[in-house]
Amino acid sequence: MAERITTTAEDTLVRYDNPVLVSKKAESIPSPRGDAIEPCVPTEAKRETEEILNAILPPKEWEEDGQIWTQKISSKPATRLDVINLQELLDTRLQQRQARETGICPVRRQLYTQCFDELIRQVTINCGERGLLLLRVRDEARITMEAYQTLYCSSIAFGMRKALQSEQGKSDLLDQVAKLESERSSLEKLCAELKQKTEQLERRAAELRAAEEKRHQEELLALKKTNAQLKIKDTRLLGRAGRTARNGVDGRRNAI
Numbered sequence: 001m002a003e004r005i006t007t008t009a010e011d012t013l014v015r016y017d018n019p020v021l022v023s024k025k026a027e028s029i030p031s032p033r034g035d036a037i038e039p040c041v042p043t044e045a046k047r048e049t050e051e052i053l054n055a056i057l058p059p060k061e062w063e064e065d066g067q068i069w070t071q072k073i074s075s076k077p078a079t080r081l082d083v084i085n086l087q088e089l090l091d092t093r094l095q096q097r098q099a100r101e102t103g104i105c106p107v108r109r110q111l112y113t114q115c116f117d118e119l120i121r122q123v124t125i126n127c128g129e130r131g132l133l134l135l136r137v138r139d140e141a142r143i144t145m146e147a148y149q150t151l152y153c154s155s156i157a158f159g160m161r162k163a164l165q166s167e168q169g170k171s172d173l174l175d176q177v178a179k180l181e182s183e184r185s186s187l188e189k190l191c192a193e194l195k196q197k198t199e200q201l202e203r204r205a206a207e208l209r210a211a212e213e214k215r216h217q218e219e220l221l222a223l224k225k226t227n228a229q230l231k232i233k234d235t236r237l238l239g240r241a242g243r244t245a246r247n248g249v250d251g252r253r254n255a256i
Contacts, residue, residue: 013089013114014057014121015074015082022061022068050075052128056135057117078122090115104152109145 050072059072078086090111093099099108116138124131 013086013093013111014118015076015078016060016071017074019069019071022070046075049125049128052124052131053121056120056124056131073121075125077125083122086115086118113142 053073053075057073059070061068061070063069093111094108097107097111099105099111101108120131120134120138123134
């Protein structure tokens, strides 16, 4: 039992009263508070303060060796020395549990939450309304923190999905790039073949053109030679015809 109490006291910064044995059997009591032994009858103000404290920070209950124990929040007012000790204990716990100074740290958040609960307890003892107002502030801060945490988890999930989509898109783009490079290689090969065929056709056309020009020149020379020969033959024929005509004229003159 002592070990259980020590562990419970060390687990939180909130001040609790000593544990109280409720019953040895759970079925023998209708409620945890019914059989608890009170040291004295509290006044109306103290009873109201305790009810507010129990509403803000409910009592702890646990079962050990068949016995039910309960531990209520302490209603003892805090002094200036208690606040200083609370600050020192908070710093010590932060160092012992190696809480991070910045960023998201569940350990640091838990310790500061416990410290805030202890401050609410201290304020509630002096002024219950002020404690209830601080309770609203605490709950609002907790809801806001949970909303930010949910948003953070959603953003991480969204980022992971986008990262996976980008990786998949990158893989698809790499496949498309490889396909386009293969097509480019095949087109470059086809272009090289077409250039080679074009060069061959140009050389063949140049050879045919040269052969055709040579044949044309030979035919032209042959025609020129033939024309020259025909001119010479015509000249000879004309010369013979002229001589024949002159001989005929001379003969007619002689006959006369």
